[in-house]
Amino acid sequence: MNALWERLHRLWEAGTPCGLATVVATFGSAPRRPGAIMICAPDGGVTGSISGGCVEGAVHDLAQQAVADGTAVLERYGVADSDAGAVGLTCGGTIEVLVERVDRRSFPELGVLLRHLRSATPVALATVVEADPSWPEAGPGNHLVCWGDGAAGSTGNPVLDAQTAAVARRLLTQNRSGTVRLGPAGADSAHGPRIFVDCLAPPPRMLIYGAGEFASALARQGALLGYRVTVCDARPVFTTSERFPDADEVVVSWPHRHLVAEAEERRIDSRTVVVSLTHDPKFDIPLLRAALEMDLAYVGAMGSRRSVAQRIAALRAAGLPAGRLARLSSPVGLDLGGADPAETAVSIAAEILLLRHGRHGPRLSETAGPLHREAAPARFSPSVASRG
Structure with a gap:
């Protein structure tokens, strides 16, 4: 996602107006989540996607019009019985898309947003998507960039700015994005401008311990899934950047020392994935003991049934509670039948x-119902339609 914002910023810096389309809400089996963007350059080039191809043509035309007249437009696309393939979503869902012109005048805060993205600082972009007579100065396309202790830009009204910033910061703590309607009484108002808050958190981390061929293949998969990938091993002869071109970081260190140091520096969080591929108890046991004591998204370890049993016994002997041991995925992975590094x-x-989305993994052709589960609303406000 950062690559798309970098592309937009390059056009912005060059003084080249372009069209920006953003998915601000979804209903049903929509192909992209809120926050998905598509950039339409003046030469006709398109970067990004908002629907996987269903409505991009129609949105591209709207973007060209937005660039020409400077007016932000909120459009809804869903299934049309007669021409679903033309300007509808054949998948059966519905999306709302904000299309706006982006240049230095219409979006002066873009530079501030990019500075936070580049420094891996959680930042939220709040954009007015629908006006309301209660605050007529808050027009569609007005932006407010919010982070922990600051903000830049404006919705058009200082009172609304304060309310929006408070909502944005609460959503940032939950790593959720969504639309909210804010009125004179605050959140959950029946009237007031509709605002889309896009929470742009740093990418989650994947920490791979063990510098072998399986680690190289997993680093490639992690990069494809949007993780910031670190490969760590205590053996310097195997732990080189040349062997792991898909990793963002290659570190020579004892695995458990590296993990504990990362935790102490607050560089990991509840989205972090840890996978041990070392096959060596002197590395595995202290690493897994430390990892299972932390609040991580996933902890996995490769090994045969015999080595897994020995590992569990060693972790029990080290005093790890049964509840923590239950969080270990070992043998690691799903039973897909593969065995080589790429398949593993x-x-x-x-x-x-599977665990991230709380699913069970049956073949989609053998199931019924919606393909995409609706995201749970943000806890603080039932008026927010959010994405995880």
């Missing part, structure tokens, strides 16, 4: 996704 990496990535 796919099975591990599949298990991570």
Whole structure:
């Protein structure tokens, strides 16, 4: 996602107006989540996607019009019985898309947004998507960039700015994006401008311990899934950047020392994935003991049934409670039938996704109902339609 914002910023810096389309709400089996963007350059080039191809043509035309007249437009696309393939979503869902012109005058805060993205600082972009007579100065396309202790830009009204910033910061703590309607009484108002809050958190981390061929294949899968990938091993002869071109970081260190140091520096969080591929108890046991004591999204370890049993016994002997041990995925991955490094990496990535989304993994052709589960609303406000 950062690559798309970098592309937009390059056009912005060059003084080249372009069209920006953003998915601000979804209903049903929509192909992309809120926050998906598509950039339409003046030369006709398109970067990004908002629907996987269903409505991009119609949105491109709207973007060209927005660039020409400077007016932001909120459009809804869903299934049309007669021409679903033309300007509807054949998947059966509905999306709302905000289309706006982006240049230095219409979006002066873009530079501030990019500075936070580049420094991996959680930041929220709040954009007015629908006006309301209660605050007529808050027009569609007005932006407010919010982070922990600051903000830049404006919705058009200082009172609304304060309310929006408070909502944005609460959503940032939950790593959720969504639309909210804010009125004179605050959130959950029946009237007031509709605002889309896009929470742009740094990418989650995947920490791979063990510098072998399986680690190289898993690093590639992690990068494809949007993780910031670190490969760590205590053996310098195997732990080189040349062997792991898909990793963002290659570190020579004892695995458990590296993990504990990352935790102490607050560089990991509840989205972090840890996978041990070392096959060596002197590395595995202290690493897994430390990892299972932390609030992580996933902890997995490769090994045969025999080595897994020995590992569990050693962790019990080290005093790890049964509840913590139950969080260990070992043998690592789903039973997809593969055995080589590439196939094993796919099975591990599949298990991570399965647990992330709370699914059970049957073949889609053997199931019924919506393909995409609706995201749970943000806890603080039932008026927010959010994405995880």
